[in-house]
Amino acid sequence: MNYNMENKPSVVMMGLGYIGLPTAALIASRGLKVTGVDIRQNVVETINKGQIHIVEPDLDGLVHHVVKEGFLNAAITPVVADVYLIAVPTPFKGDHEPDLSYVESAVQSIIPTLKKGALVILESTSPVGTTRKIEKLIFDTRPELKGHIYLAYCPERVLPGNIIHELKHNDRAIGGIDEVSTQKAIAFYKNFVVGELHPTNAKTAEMVKLVENASRDNQIAFANELSIICDKAEINVWNMIALANKHPRVNILNPGTGVGGHCIAVDPWFIVSEFPEESPLIKKSREANNYKTEWVLEKIKNKALIFKSEQGRDPIIACMGLAFKPDIDDLRESPALYVTETLESQNFTILAVEPNLATSDDRNLTDYNEAIDKADIIVYLVAHNEFKNLETDPNKSILDFCGVLKK
Numbered sequence: 001m002n003y004n005m006e007n008k009p010s011v012v013m014m015g016l017g018y019i020g021l022p023t024a025a026l027i028a029s030r031g032l033k034v035t036g037v038d039i040r041q042n043v044v045e046t047i048n049k050g051q052i053h054i055v056e057p058d059l060d061g062l063v064h065h066v067v068k069e070g071f072l073n074a075a076i077t078p079v080v081a082d083v084y085l086i087a088v089p090t091p092f093k094g095d096h097e098p099d100l101s102y103v104e105s106a107v108q109s110i111i112p113t114l115k116k117g118a119l120v121i122l123e124s125t126s127p128v129g130t131t132r133k134i135e136k137l138i139f140d141t142r143p144e145l146k147g148h149i150y151l152a153y154c155p156e157r158v159l160p161g162n163i164i165h166e167l168k169h170n171d172r173a174i175g176g177i178d179e180v181s182t183q184k185a186i187a188f189y190k191n192f193v194v195g196e197l198h199p200t201n202a203k204t205a206e207m208v209k210l211v212e213n214a215s216r217d218n219q220i221a222f223a224n225e226l227s228i229i230c231d232k233a234e235i236n237v238w239n240m241i242a243l244a245n246k247h248p249r250v251n252i253l254n255p256g257t258g259v260g261g262h263c264i265a266v267d268p269w270f271i272v273s274e275f276p277e278e279s280p281l282i283k284k285s286r287e288a289n290n291y292k293t294e295w296v297l298e299k300i301k302n303k304a305l306i307f308k309s310e311q312g313r314d315p316i317i318a319c320m321g322l323a324f325k326p327d328i329d330d331l332r333e334s335p336a337l338y339v340t341e342t343l344e345s346q347n348f349t350i351l352a353v354e355p356n357l358a359t360s361d362d363r364n365l366t367d368y369n370e371a372i373d374k375a376d377i378i379v380y381l382v383a384h385n386e387f388k389n390l391e392t393d394p395n396k397s398i399l400d401f402c403g404v405l406k407k
């Protein structure tokens with residue numbers, strides 16, 4: 001590739017959230033000059049101070065270092081670069097249709113800065129065909145770039161809480177709109193990824209990402225359905241699954257309060273929305289996981305009613321955990337947050353506990369020790385580490401929906 005800076009490409013990262021910021025920092029740590037772009041002024045200011053606005057182990061030190069060394073700086077608008085990465089949100093809207101407005105607006109803002117030879121890589125989880133849509137957007141405005149820029153899709157599959165390690169070590173599927181784009185993108189990722197880089201086409205790479213999450217959703221739906229069956233059959237689902245998993249070819253996942261987060265609870269809909277007739281199982285899994293959250297809610301309400309009829313007063317309910325999974329602060333699409341807020345909106349007396357958020361958060365959070373002390377009903381919604389060895393009064397009602405108490 002014909003790059004400047006002693007052949008090290010300059011990079012623009014569009015979106016400095018959970019994916020964009022760690023990726024930008026990792027690339028910068030390899031000595032590439034990175035301009036991180038975000039539409040949120042406070043995010044840009046925080047990063048330019050060498051600080052971070054999200055919770056992710058080891059990220060603060062890395063960002064501090066690369067900003068101080070001048071390899072990463074943040075800005076509101078993009079600059080001319082050799083490589084553009086796009087990691088902006090792709091939520092759904094209306095009846096679970098993908099909302100591509102963030103991707104489109106990120107692309108619109110880089111279009112004026114594109115020069116011949118530029119490589120544009122979409123990392124945002126996207127419906128099949130999005131990379132082609134980006135190509136059209138670019139060439140509609142800049143037809144002179146046809147045949148002179150490269151475009152690829154490379155999905156992210158990192159685990160929040162272990163992002164820095166996984167960015168570097170996970171294998172990646174990389175699909176260009178043509179063979180040369182695929183090869184250019186692979187050459188770029190070699191700058192910072194030690195995992196294997198698998199070439200494919202853009203459409204397949206887009207589908208790979210959606211299918212990975214639909215597969216997880218489907219397997220969790222199975223576990224959640226088992227938890228409801230076992231509850232009725234008065235069987236401890238955790239013990240039962242542990243025993244079933246002794247089979248050498250069985251690997252059942254853990255049930256929980258539902259499925260949340262920006263990915264697994266969202267991405268399967270991108271398949272359903274585009275292939276409604278062909279995806280009944282994928283849709284059913286989504287519905288089963290959403291149903292589990294409603295079931296949890298009903299269980300808590302029933303327990304509260306029983307308490308009230310026995311004690312003659314409303315119970316105080318400790319909702320233990322708000323994040324969408326253990327040991328993170330991310331509340332997006334969180335079933336635990338939904339349960340807690342629904343109980344609150346229905347005038348139940350709740351103490352919301354989330355040890356990964358500061359108690360100064362405007363959600364009116366309670367410290368977990370104080371909550372288990374004051375509550376009549378303790379509801380474990382997320383299996384945070386802090387909850388694993390808590391001493392609780394054996395006379396209190398405890399509902400464990402996430403297996404935090406399983407021994």
Ligand SMILES: NC(=O)c1ccc[n+]([C@@H]2O[C@H](COP(=O)([O-])OP(=O)(O)OC[C@H]3O[C@@H](n4cnc5c(N)ncnc54)[C@H](O)[C@@H]3O)[C@@H](O)[C@H]2O)c1
Nearest residue numbers: 015016017018019038039087088089090105106124125156
């Ligand atoms: N978080 C994860 O674990 C994860 C894992 C795999 C894939 N993904 C996918 O990666 C993408 C990004 O997810 P995320 O978790 O980093 O989201 P995020 O919300 O944490 O970050 C996105 C950032 O993009 C910024 N932004 C929005 N529009 C912009 C624009 N036009 N220009 C520049 N910045 C803009 C937002 O202000 C925000 O800071 C999504 O498609 C998501 O599905 C996320």
